[in-house]
Amino acid sequence: MAPSKTPQPPYSKDERVLCFHMEMLYEAKILDVQPTESGDGWSYKIHYKGWKSSWDDWVPQDRIRKLNDENKDLAQQLLAQYKQLQSGKAAKQPKKGGRPGGSDLSSARGSEERTAAGTTTQNNRNPRRARDFDLETPS
DSSP: OOOOOOOOOSSOTTOEEEEEETTEEEEEEEEEEEEOTTSSSEEEEEEETTSOGGGOEEEEGGGEEEOSHHHHHHHHHHHHHHHHHHHHHHHHSOOTTOOTTSOOTTSHHHHHHHHHHSOOOTTSOOHHHHHHHHHHSOO
C-alpha cells in the first residue's frame, strides 16, 4: 500500500506574495506555513514589506494573492480608491475646533480677527491698546 500524500500548501515559505490588510493589498513575504486547526486549509505567518516585525501576522489562505501583474494592478486600484475616499473625506470634514463661520480662534489669523472685531477707542485703537497707552503716560 502506497503512503498517502499530504496536500501541499499553495504558497511556500519565503515566497513573495500580496496580502490583504484591511481593504488594502500589500507586498509581503511568507515566514512560516501551518495547517489550520480544522485541517481544511493553511495559515501563513506574513511579514509585510517595509513594515516593522511587530506587524507580522498569521493570516488565513484567503487573504493571500500570488505576486503577479494582475494582482499588482488590483493593489494599485485599491490604493487609488482609498486615496480618492480619503481626499473626499478631508474636503467634506470641517477642521477640528473650527467655529461656524470659518473663524478658528486658535490660529494666528484668528487673533487678528478677534482684535479687529473688538470695540475701538476715539483714536481708532482697540481698548487693550488704549489701556496700555494710558499706563505708560506719566501723570
